[in-house]
Amino acid sequence: MHGLVQYEPLLLSRILQFAAENFGRVPVISWSPEGILRYDYAALEGRSRRLASALRKHGLGEGSVVGSLGGNDHRHVELFYAAPGIGAVLHTANARLAAEQIAYTVNVAGERMLFSDPASLPQIAEMRPHLTNLETVVVMAEGQPEPLPGIARVIGYEELIAEGDEAFEWPSFDERAASTLCFTSGTSGDPKGVLYSHRGTYLSAVSIAAPNYWGIGHDDTVLAMAPICHCNAWAAPYLAPMAGAGLVLPGRSFDGPSVHRMITEGGVTVATGVPTIWLGVLEHCRRTGQDLGRLNRVVAGGSAPPPELIRVMAQDFGVRTLQVWGMTETTHAATMRATGTDVESEAWKAAPQGRPTFGTRIRIVDDAGEPLPRDGATRGQLQVRGSWVATSYLGRDDVVLCDPDGWLNTGDVAALSEDGQLRIADRIKDVIKSGGEWISSIDLENAAISFPTVSEAAVVGVPHPRWMERPIMVVVPREGERLDENALRAFLQERVPKLWLPDAIVVVEELEYTSTGKVKKSVLRERYQALLSEEAAG
Numbered sequence: 001m002h003g004l005v006q007y008e009p010l011l012l013s014r015i016l017q018f019a020a021e022n023f024g025r026v027p028v029i030s031w032s033p034e035g036i037l038r039y040d041y042a043a044l045e046g047r048s049r050r051l052a053s054a055l056r057k058h059g060l061g062e063g064s065v066v067g068s069l070g071g072n073d074h075r076h077v078e079l080f081y082a083a084p085g086i087g088a089v090l091h092t093a094n095a096r097l098a099a100e101q102i103a104y105t106v107n108v109a110g111e112r113m114l115f116s117d118p119a120s121l122p123q124i125a126e127m128r129p130h131l132t133n134l135e136t137v138v139v140m141a142e143g144q145p146e147p148l149p150g151i152a153r154v155i156g157y158e159e160l161i162a163e164g165d166e167a168f169e170w171p172s173f174d175e176r177a178a179s180t181l182c183f184t185s186g187t188s189g190d191p192k193g194v195l196y197s198h199r200g201t202y203l204s205a206v207s208i209a210a211p212n213y214w215g216i217g218h219d220d221t222v223l224a225m226a227p228i229c230h231c232n233a234w235a236a237p238y239l240a241p242m243a244g245a246g247l248v249l250p251g252r253s254f255d256g257p258s259v260h261r262m263i264t265e266g267g268v269t270v271a272t273g274v275p276t277i278w279l280g281v282l283e284h285c286r287r288t289g290q291d292l293g294r295l296n297r298v299v300a301g302g303s304a305p306p307p308e309l310i311r312v313m314a315q316d317f318g319v320r321t322l323q324v325w326g327m328t329e330t331t332h333a334a335t336m337r338a339t340g341t342d343v344e345s346e347a348w349k350a351a352p353q354g355r356p357t358f359g360t361r362i363r364i365v366d367d368a369g370e371p372l373p374r375d376g377a378t379r380g381q382l383q384v385r386g387s388w389v390a391t392s393y394l395g396r397d398d399v400v401l402c403d404p405d406g407w408l409n410t411g412d413v414a415a416l417s418e419d420g421q422l423r424i425a426d427r428i429k430d431v432i433k434s435g436g437e438w439i440s441s442i443d444l445e446n447a448a449i450s451f452p453t454v455s456e457a458a459v460v461g462v463p464h465p466r467w468m469e470r471p472i473m474v475v476v477p478r479e480g481e482r483l484d485e486n487a488l489r490a491f492l493q494e495r496v497p498k499l500w501l502p503d504a505i506v507v508v509e510e511l512e513y514t515s516t517g518k519v520k521k522s523v524l525r526e527r528y529q530a531l532l533s534e535e536a537a538g
Contacts, residue, residue, distance in 0.1 A: 008172075011172070012081060012085065013081060013170040014202075015205075016081045019045065019244065020041050020045035026040055026245070027039075027221075027246050028248075030073045030249040031258075031262065033119075039074070047161060048085065049082075049165075050161050050162075052086045053163075055083060055086055055088065062086070062177065064087075065091055065111040065181070066090050066115065067090075068091070068114070068228070069095050069120035069124070070116060070119075070120060070228075071119070073249050076115075077228075077249060079140075084198065089180065089181050091109040092227075092228045094185065094229040095119075095120050096514075099126040099127040100130060101190070102127055103131055106131060110133055113135065115140055116137055116140065125148060125149065125150075128148070129150075135152045137154045142158060144159070175199040176197050176198070176199050177197065181195050182194050182328050183328070185514040192399065193394030193395065195390075204235065204331045204332045205242065208235060208239070208332055209242060213322070214239060216245050218245060220240075220243065221266060221270070222245050222247055223250065223263060223268040224237060224240070224250070225271060226273065226301070232332065236272055245270075248262055248268055254277050256284030259280070260281055263281075269297070274300070274303065275305040278298060283455070285316075291317060296318065297319060297322055298320075300321050300322065300324070301324040304325075304424070305321055307446055308450045311341055320339065321338075322337070323354065325422065329389060329401065331388040334357060334360045335357065350417065351421030353414075353421075354422060355421055355422070359387055360386040364379070364381060364414055364416050365381050375417070376415055376417040379414065379415050381409065381412070382412040384407070412424050412426070412428065424442070425440050432470075434469050434471070435468070437499055441459040441460065441521075443496065445458060448488065448492065452478075453481040453482070454483065456475065457474070457475045457476070458474045458524060459471050460521050461525070462525060464503070464533075470502075471502045472502050472506065472531060473504070473506070475488070475507055504531055506528065
């Protein structure tokens with residue numbers, strides 16, 4: 001027996017339609033090389049409808065796949081709603097991958113039409129010999145674009161949208177239909193495609209909007225800096241219109257001065273971004289003596305924000321950090337914790353990743369897959385499940401993502417408290433085993449970043465002639481500062497076990513990051529794999 005209530009499928013187009021009807025004059029600000037565009041949700045939805053209509057006229061609809069390569073600007077967000085709005089899938093390709101990897105993802109998706117901003121056109125030219133299906137490139141910019149060798153048709157975005165019908169109505173279809181396609185960053189093997197659904201994405205966004213998590217309201221303005229190709233920009237383009245909050249889109253500008261300007265001039269109250277972005281913003285504020293305007297909370301993910309970053313944001317600027325943990329495979333955030341100056345408290349140290357978002361379940365298991373105690377101390381492999389958690393990768397039947405009971409294996413080592421609070425100790429592939437003892441690279445990195453002259457730090461295990469594996473630390477000094485290695489060692493000695501102290505400290509100008517904000521530790525391991533053997537031989 002069904003309940004006697006109306007049924008309407010949970011489709012992403014409903015979010016934008018709701019914003020246009022109820023918050024139509026709320027501003028949307030888009031930064032791009034063409035300048036700063038200011039419009040509102042009514043105009044955003046109107047242009048999205050016209051684009052959806054134009055895509056239909058070009059033969060795209062339910063089951064079709066449309067690709068995109070671009071930053072977070074207004075045209076990309078219009079496409080973000082238009083393609084799924086007609087039942088097509090939007091594959092938000094990752095422009096930070098190598099050209100061959102991007103081509104691989106485009107081929108797996110099978111798309112014939114690819115939207116690109118001007119900055120990505122050279123990548124398309126480079127990967128063209130590897131593409132198997134692509135016929136049309138739509139350039140997301142003003143004016144008539146130049147032809148691209150090997151591409152049958154190149155058209156301008158504004159030309160395409162002009163073909164659309166202003167009276168177009170959003171269609172209705174099965175809420176379980178695929179909506180967007182994101183690929184993992186490809187740090188080990190080929191990138192793997194995670195195919196999201198309308199229902200799962202919609203419900204996940206509703207879950208993380210709650211007061212215990214983002215807590216978005218119509219008095220907020222959201223700066224969406226997480227790339228659209230990464231977990232749907234962490235749901236920011238859904239959460240802002242859903243709540244009637246203003247939306248600021250940064251394009252491709254993520255340097256400290258640009259982000260600071262967007263925050264202060266746009267009246268931003270909530271902003272997303274990986275920790276490296278916030279480190280850059282703080283460095284800019286230190287140099288200039290400026291504040292952060294109306295900003296009162298940041299959503300930090302991709303990698304764990306260092307405690308020192310959280311403390312300074314709260315103490316010096318009155319900004320809380322919402323630390324999130326999630327994966328491409330979990331659609332959006334799976335756990336979250338709001339943190340301020342309490343980063344030195346035992347409660348925070350015990351569970352910095354916080355509790356699961358409503359609708360998400362987590363547990364830890366041993367190597368045999370048996371559940372382990374939730375006592376805050378026992379460590380095991382972290383697993384997750386929920387209505388928006390992936391079951392498999394697109395076209396990769398050779399990869400087992402979940403166990404027989406449907407729990408997704410995350411690849412993290414973690415501990416869980418009795419009341420469901422999470423502490424991630426390390427990635428399974430990054431944890432260091434030295435002389436039979438485990439060393440957490442994350443805890444060692446956090447200790448190093450608390451040192452006054454350290455800006456960034458990464459710890460990896462490398463082969464050792466006696467202990468099998470030992471940690472080395474790679475650090476980036478703060479701008480204009482000189483790093484005293486002996487002082488750093490003395491500092492660490494007071495904060496971590498003696499066994500954890502790095503056998504070598506390497507000072508570099510910068511670290512290499514993946515497109516999702518994680519340090520490329522595989523590169524560091526390869527680069528320094530012989531370091532300790534050479535020192536022993538010397």
